Amino acid sequence: MKIARELAPIIEExxxxxxxxxxxxxxxxxxxxxxxxxxxxxxxxxxxxSRQWRARIVSLFAEDARLTEKAFHLYYVFALDAAHGFIILxxxxxxxxxxxxxxxxxxxxxxxxxxxxxxxxxxxxxxHPNPRRCALHDDWPEVYPLRKDFDLRTVLPPFQxxxxxxxxxxxxxxxxxxxxxxxxxxxxxxxxxxSVAGEPVLYLxxxxxxxxxxxxxLFENVPVSHGVRLAESxxxxxxxxxxxxxCHAVERAAGVEAPPRGRFLRSVCLELERLYNxxxxxxxxxxxxxxxxxxxxxxxxxxxxLRMNEELTGNRLLRGMACLGGVRFDFDGxxxxxxxxxxxxxxxxxxxxVRLIExxxxxxxxxxxxxxxxxxxxxxxxxVGIAGRASGFDHDLRRDFPHAAYGELxxxxxxxxxxxxxxxxxxxxDEVRASLSLVEALIxxxxxxxxxxxxxxxxxxxxxxxYVEGWRGEIFHxxxxxxxxxxxxxxxxxxxxxxxxxxxxxxxGNIIPDFPVVxxxxxxxxxxxxx
Amino acid sequence: xxKILGKSLSTGIVTTKYPEARPxxxxxxxxxxxxxxANWRDARSAAAVCPTGAIRFEDRDGRRAAKLxxxxxxxxxxxxxxxxxxxxxxVCECAARRRENLETGAVYTLKTDGTHDQMVxxxxxxxxxxxxxxxxxxxxxxxxxxxxxxxxxxxxxHIREVDAGSCNGCEIEIVNLTGPVYDIExxxxxxxxxxxxxxxLLVTGPVTRNMELALRKTLDAMxxxxxxxxxxxxxxxxxxxxxxxxxRGAVDQVIPVDVYIPGCPPNPYxxxxxxxxxxxx
Numbered sequence: 001m002k003i004a005r006e007l008a009p010i011i012e013e014x015x016x017x018x019x020x021x022x023x024x025x026x027x028x029x030x031x032x033x034x035x036x037x038x039x040x041x042x043x044x045x046x047x048x049x050s051r052q053w054r055a056r057i058v059s060l061f062a063e064d065a066r067l068t069e070k071a072f073h074l075y076y077v078f079a080l081d082a083a084h085g086f087i088i089l090x091x092x093x094x095x096x097x098x099x100x101x102x103x104x105x106x107x108x109x110x111x112x113x114x115x116x117x118x119x120x121x122x123x124x125x126x127x128h129p130n131p132r133r134c135a136l137h138d139d140w141p142e143v144y145p146l147r148k149d150f151d152l153r154t155v156l157p158p159f160q161x162x163x164x165x166x167x168x169x170x171x172x173x174x175x176x177x178x179x180x181x182x183x184x185x186x187x188x189x190x191x192x193x194x195s196v197a198g199e200p201v202l203y204l205x206x207x208x209x210x211x212x213x214x215x216x217x218l219f220e221n222v223p224v225s226h227g228v229r230l231a232e233s234x235x236x237x238x239x240x241x242x243x244x245x246x247c248h249a250v251e252r253a254a255g256v257e258a259p260p261r262g263r264f265l266r267s268v269c270l271e272l273e274r275l276y277n278x279x280x281x282x283x284x285x286x287x288x289x290x291x292x293x294x295x296x297x298x299x300x301x302x303x304x305x306l307r308m309n310e311e312l313t314g315n316r317l318l319r320g321m322a323c324l325g326g327v328r329f330d331f332d333g334x335x336x337x338x339x340x341x342x343x344x345x346x347x348x349x350x351x352x353x354v355r356l357i358e359x360x361x362x363x364x365x366x367x368x369x370x371x372x373x374x375x376x377x378x379x380x381x382x383x384v385g386i387a388g389r390a391s392g393f394d395h396d397l398r399r400d401f402p403h404a405a406y407g408e409l410x411x412x413x414x415x416x417x418x419x420x421x422x423x424x425x426x427x428x429x430d431e432v433r434a435s436l437s438l439v440e441a442l443i444x445x446x447x448x449x450x451x452x453x454x455x456x457x458x459x460x461x462x463x464x465x466x467y468v469e470g471w472r473g474e475i476f477h478x479x480x481x482x483x484x485x486x487x488x489x490x491x492x493x494x495x496x497x498x499x500x501x502x503x504x505x506x507x508x509g510n511i512i513p514d515f516p517v518v519x520x521x522x523x524x525x526x527x528x529x530x531x
Numbered sequence: 532x533x534k535i536l537g538k539s540l541s542t543g544i545v546t547t548k549y550p551e552a553r554p555x556x557x558x559x560x561x562x563x564x565x566x567x568x569a570n571w572r573d574a575r576s577a578a579a580v581c582p583t584g585a586i587r588f589e590d591r592d593g594r595r596a597a598k599l600x601x602x603x604x605x606x607x608x609x610x611x612x613x614x615x616x617x618x619x620x621x622v623c624e625c626a627a628r629r630r631e632n633l634e635t636g637a638v639y640t641l642k643t644d645g646t647h648d649q650m651v652x653x654x655x656x657x658x659x660x661x662x663x664x665x666x667x668x669x670x671x672x673x674x675x676x677x678x679x680x681x682x683x684x685x686x687x688x689h690i691r692e693v694d695a696g697s698c699n700g701c702e703i704e705i706v707n708l709t710g711p712v713y714d715i716e717x718x719x720x721x722x723x724x725x726x727x728x729x730x731x732l733l734v735t736g737p738v739t740r741n742m743e744l745a746l747r748k749t750l751d752a753m754x755x756x757x758x759x760x761x762x763x764x765x766x767x768x769x770x771x772x773x774x775x776x777x778x779r780g781a782v783d784q785v786i787p788v789d790v791y792i793p794g795c796p797p798n799p800y801x802x803x804x805x806x807x808x809x810x811x812x
Contacts, residue, residue, distance in 0.1 A: 145776055145777070150776070151776075153775055155776075156740060158744075181745050182693055182745055186694075186702050186709075187702065188699055189693075210696075210739065210742050211697070211741070212777050213696055213775075213778050214772070214775045214778065218772065222582070225580070233795075236699035236703055237703060239698075296710065299707065299709075299710030300710065300712060302707075302710075306707070307557070310556065310560050310798075311559060312559075314559045314561040314608065315561060316704070317703065319700075319795060320561060320606070320607045352538065353538075525699060
């Protein structure tokens with residue numbers, strides 16, 4: 001068993017501390033260590049890891065292993081950013097007593113993930129501050145879709161109308177403003193219930209999971225090669241990042257690594273995805289405070305990037321590019337020259353648009369101090385990605401857990417403490433600049449050689465965690481393989497799931513007319529959350 | 532103020548001339564796949580790699596009926612990698628008024644080794660079920676309705692977009708229609724916030740169980756006459772997701788659809804073509 005240098009002393013310390021309460025320790029990969037223990041260990045283990053080693057739970061999920069191991073299993077995935085490793089606590093839950101104790105009082109960041117397990121696996125939550133349904137709406141019958149004895153194609157009666165019992169907010173002059181699921185703009189569906197007194201928002205409640213599509217269950221029902229295409233449809237704006245995280249997980253399970261050129265091209269595509277989304281978001285933030293001209297310029301630049309994506313990969317959103325073992329299409333000299341020209345041309349164009357925005361005092365006035373997410377709140381909720389970095393959380397999987405070709409590049413992480421809309425936009429501006437340079441560095445260093453390796457027949461019953469820093473934040477895919485190149489479980493963790501509750505904090509005290517711009521500054525994926 | 536104006540002036544016009552000019556898509560762009568029906572010898576490998584079942588076949592009584600269904604095709608091109616009889620074109624405009632018009636099929640004699648041989652009939656598009664006379668009368672009726680809707684919507688069209696379960700990929704391209712390059716407003720078309728103002732409903736996604744009611748209510752809130760356009764592989768057929776415990780599949784399983792726009796996602800030209808087709812422009 002080989003454990004990464006910086007992770008090994010931590011594992012040693014944990015083994016000493018919890019010695020006879022830990023049943024087993026396994027390290028299928030250097031930076032991915034599994035610790036098996038009973039349910040009584042969870043709270044103490046979590047508290048110790050987060051206090052002593054600054055670990056954070058990045059994914060919490062369950063698996064139905066009743067057929068093979070006569071139990072459900074819970075997995076608590078801890079990221080130790082400074083030690084560049086993951087510790088995964090695995091806890092059995094007996095089927096005769098399907099219940100588990102909540103951590104949400106101590107760690108509000110796991111709130112939704114715990115409730116999702118309760119909804120989809122029927123494991124009852126003990127001690128959760130708000131144990132109501134989350135992933136399934138109230139109207140749903142008593143079904144547990146991710147249990148193995150539930151058939152994917154089960155036909156349920158049509159939806160009748162009860163979604164969620166919202167909390168009532170009462171008082172003189174307090175009004176409730178319901179918004180959604182069908183919104184005014186061209187965006188995804190979700191329901192927001194504002195409680196306002198006068199103009200300021202007192203309280204915001206979210207109802208998500210309108211676009212729950214049974215994606216995780218579907219992964220268990222398709223061959224793993226089709227899974228790559230399915231992963232592209234988890235969250236449309238992060239198609240390549242999700243598909244790459246999926247491939248990364250499957251490759252790690254199979255014990256293969258994409259060849260250097262394949263990894264470089266993955267990084268190029270990840271940066272292209274970051275660029276078109278960040279530029280579109282910068283424009284959209286401007287349009288939400290009525291600076292439409294900047295938005296139009298950004299849409300124009302985004303279009304150039306989308307056309308480049310098409311020239312490089314055959315699809316404007318990079319679909320069809322990801323594949324197991326590397327990437328599907330190589331870039332020839334002419335394509336690389338075109339890409340280099342685009343990047344060189346984009347830089348001054350982008351800077352001139354940024355200048356337009358910076359010089360517009362009325363725009364700045366609307367963005368500064370709006371929708372503040374305080375660093376302490378962000379830490380408590382475990383907010384990640386651009387929103388986390390704008391609120392003081394210095395992290396980036398590209399630097400802390402190098403994947404694709406990021407190990408060979410210098411990654412500058414842009415961090416601010418202010419946590420307002422202005423700084424969530426500023427993080428994007430900084431990252432666009434950095435991304436442009438990264439693409440140039442990737443082209444300059446691009447190694448020759450094959451772009452993919454054959455992954456071959458997957459070993460059955462292997463587990464692995466795959467990860468990618470998408471443009472929005474960290475994406476995790478965890479898989480368990482099954483015989484015949486299939487999967488027994490695929491857990492998808494999109495950063496949006498982690499970040500939604502932050503929106504309800506950031507909007508407090510702001511006025512409803514500022515909600516669109518605050519929401520856009522987070523730009524969370526509904527489909528990635530709901531799956 | 533002057534800087535903003537100056538920037539706009541120095542940028543110039545970036546708007547496409549589509550539909551007068553052809554779509555500017557890369558030669559590498561993956562659009563509609565084309566099958567060399569007459570020389571196709573084995574449907575099995577393409578059907579095996581197709582993630583959505585867009586290429587499928589049925590063997591019965593020594594015959595093989597093979598089919599390409601553009602409504603569920605995600606244009607990934609995996610079929611063309613394993614089957615020389617299939618090639619990917621960069622043709623993106625595939626919208627159709629009827630679901631069956633997106634299907635092409637042929638019947639072959641089946642050989643004992645699992646390959647197929649001589650084409651018995653086909654390739655045929657959109658002939659399932661109805662007799663020729665019925666089809667004609669439907670077509671005539673359709674034409675009359677189209678002429679009327681052209682009168683009504685010919686000059687201006689207000690569109691309400693509803694994401695009924697999409698991954699957001701289609702929305703990215705729909706948003707691009709509102710940008711300076713595709714600029715849908717040059718056709719007198721406009722995306723509106725309320726279904727009460729809308730003439731057309733643009734629906735994406737496999738309709739989820741949780742969105743079905745919202746979708747029906749949105750349609751009910753629209754004044755008549757109205758048009759419904761299903762967007763994307765998921766909207767046209769259910770796509771990767773199909774029908775499962777959480778989804779109802781294609782949009783037309785929930786509300787009647789006037790035009791189908793295939794693609795994953797359809798690019799802005801494909802969207803424009805579909806929308807223009809719906810109002811006969």
